[in-house]
Amino acid sequence: MTPAPLILGIESSCDETAVALVRGDRTIVAQAVASQDAAHRPFGGVVPEIAARAHVEVLTPMIARVLADGDVTLAQVDAIAATAGPGLIGGVMVGLVTGKALAFAAKKPLLAINHLEGHALSPRLVDPDLGFPYLLLLVSGGHCQLLAVDGVARYRRLATTIDDAAGEAFDKVAKLLGLGFPGGPAVEAAARRGDRARFRLPRPLLGSVEPHFSFAGLKSAVLRARDALPAPIGATDAADLAAGFQTAVVDCLIDRTRCAIDAMPEATALVVAGGVAANGAIRAALAALAASRGLKFVAPPLWLCTDNAAMIAWAGAERLALGLVDGLDAVARPRWPLDPAAEPVRGAGVKA
Ligand code: KG4
Ligand code: ZN
Numbered sequence: 001m002t003p004a005p006l007i008l009g010i011e012s013s014c015d016e017t018a019v020a021l022v023r024g025d026r027t028i029v030a031q032a033v034a035s036q037d038a039a040h041r042p043f044g045g046v047v048p049e050i051a052a053r054a055h056v057e058v059l060t061p062m063i064a065r066v067l068a069d070g071d072v073t074l075a076q077v078d079a080i081a082a083t084a085g086p087g088l089i090g091g092v093m094v095g096l097v098t099g100k101a102l103a104f105a106a107k108k109p110l111l112a113i114n115h116l117e118g119h120a121l122s123p124r125l126v127d128p129d130l131g132f133p134y135l136l137l138l139v140s141g142g143h144c145q146l147l148a149v150d151g152v153a154r155y156r157r158l159a160t161t162i163d164d165a166a167g168e169a170f171d172k173v174a175k176l177l178g179l180g181f182p183g184g185p186a187v188e189a190a191a192r193r194g195d196r197a198r199f200r201l202p203r204p205l206l207g208s209v210e211p212h213f214s215f216a217g218l219k220s221a222v223l224r225a226r227d228a229l230p231a232p233i234g235a236t237d238a239a240d241l242a243a244g245f246q247t248a249v250v251d252c253l254i255d256r257t258r259c260a261i262d263a264m265p266e267a268t269a270l271v272v273a274g275g276v277a278a279n280g281a282i283r284a285a286l287a288a289l290a291a292s293r294g295l296k297f298v299a300p301p302l303w304l305c306t307d308n309a310a311m312i313a314w315a316g317a318e319r320l321a322l323g324l325v326d327g328l329d330a331v332a333r334p335r336w337p338l339d340p341a342a343e344p345v346r347g348a349g350v351k352a
Contacts, residue, residue, distance in 0.1 A: 005078035005320055008063070008102070009313025012055040012095030013087025013115045014141065015046045018309035019062045021070040021077070024317040026125055030070035031310050033303075034058050041181050045171065052090030059098055074106045079325070081316025084112035085333030086142070092332040100328050111316035112330035115307075116338045119273040120149055121318055122311035123298040130298050135267040137257055137286065140274030141167035144213045146260040147338060148267070152318045157342035158260045162205075163216035166249060167276045173222050173245050177238040187242045188279050194236075194243030199225050201248045206255045211263070212345055213256055218248050250285045257286065261293055269296040277305040 004024035011018040020031035036054045040046050067074065082099025085092050096112065103110040119138055124130050135158075136147045144166040148156040164172070167184055174183025179190055201221045204214035222245050229237050261267065270290040276282060283299050290297035304311060319325070 005317060006072065006076060007111070007313040007316040007320065008067075008074075008077045008080050009113075009309040009311075009316055010059070010063070010080070010082040010095045010099050011115070011118070011307055011309040011312045012059060012091045013083045013085065014091065014307055015040055015051050016307040017055050017058040017062060018307065018312075019059070019066040020309035020313045021066055021072065022125070022310050022313035022317060024321060026128060026314075028310055029072070030066045031308065032062050032066050032069075033308050034062065037182060044175050044181050046088070048088045048090055051088055052094055055091045055094040059094060063098070063102070074102060077106065077108060079109045079111055079316060079320050080106075081111040081113050081312050081319075083115045083118065083312050084330055085115065085336040087115055087334070089332060089334045092334070096330065096332045100330070104328060109320065109325040110328060110330060111319050111324070112326040113312050113315045113319070114336050114338060115312070116143065116336070117153070117155075118311035118315045120147065120155065120338065121152065121315045122273050122300050122304050123271045124318070125310065125314040126300055126304060127298050130271070130296075131268055133264070133266055134269040134271050134298075135257075135260055135264050137253065137270070137272045137277075138274045139166045139253070139272065139276035139282070141165060141171065143274065144215070145338075146211070146257060148264050149271070152322055153324060155338040157337070157339040158263055159211035159213060159256055160342070160345060161213040161215065162345055163214050164219060166213070166215060166253065167274070169215035169219050169249065170276065172219050173242070176223055176226060177233070177241055179238060179242065184276060184279065187246060188281070190239045190242035191246040191281070194239030194241070196240075196243035196247040198240040199244040201225070201244045203248050203251050203255070206252055210345075211256065211259050213252060215249070215252070218245065218252075246279075246281055250281055253282060254285050254289055257289060261289075261295065267295065269298055271298045273300060273305065275306045278302045
């Protein structure tokens, strides 16, 4: 029996450099992730030029190491999958050009992967029983969307954010509460110690007939509540504000997801993916919602929620199986919606 195809995946669209070897039968042969947190921490956020430079330095030796860890040569790899967007364009170009060079040199097919498709299909890497169609809540630093996943390369956007993404809101709130970078895990840790009922914070668009998300007003409310306290705020104040904020985010996510479940009766499962899906309170609330609606719930393990290359290699395996390969002229894209036919929505900072 011939072994399932072996895919080399490359991810470099934000501040993680990652490489993975994954087989089409879901075996993760080897992988590595290098976070650039330390390089960006002094700036309180990701600096695109620093990120791109760090990807250049780390990527090639990482590919060599992952191949060695997997005990394979490039000749034994069946295809190269590289993130081609959306993301910080310098970093995306580093990964995609590297992937193209390897594909050209080793005469292997190239798979130019949409990073969001990597997140969207990642639950199928760890759950062989997860079939289509499913409802996906995709919550990351750059996106907050509800998507009907009808199949590989077949996505319908049911809702998106009209301003900030959920992860972006976590990061901004962490910054204004002095909780450090990266913000999501810091807010979650502080929230665990906090009193979520102390501050009354808004839940933007909760109960609205339009299906979308909004987090900018919530973030501003946290800022106003902070500024109403004597400066500098103490650890208890920060923890209480973090807890109030996280609870409001959970309420908004659950309300909007409930509407999407109604709009997608054919869904076989509720699935959450993206960096914010690492949040324990959000996972627990979604699990309870799915159970109350008799839906299977799938949340990938934490390492698969945040950026990694196994999900890129896996999306590559799914696409290769359908013959969806790309040419070496594939372009790097800063913006690349999963559902290009989605209706434009109102709002200043609409994410594609
Ligand atoms: O998917 P991801 O790793 O990168 C993007 O594609 O954006 O998501 C990163 C985002 C960041 O905003 C980070 O603060 C957030 O995910 N995040 C979390 C948690 N862990 C990561 N947000 C809330 N709670 C967490 N535990
Ligand atoms: Zn991501």
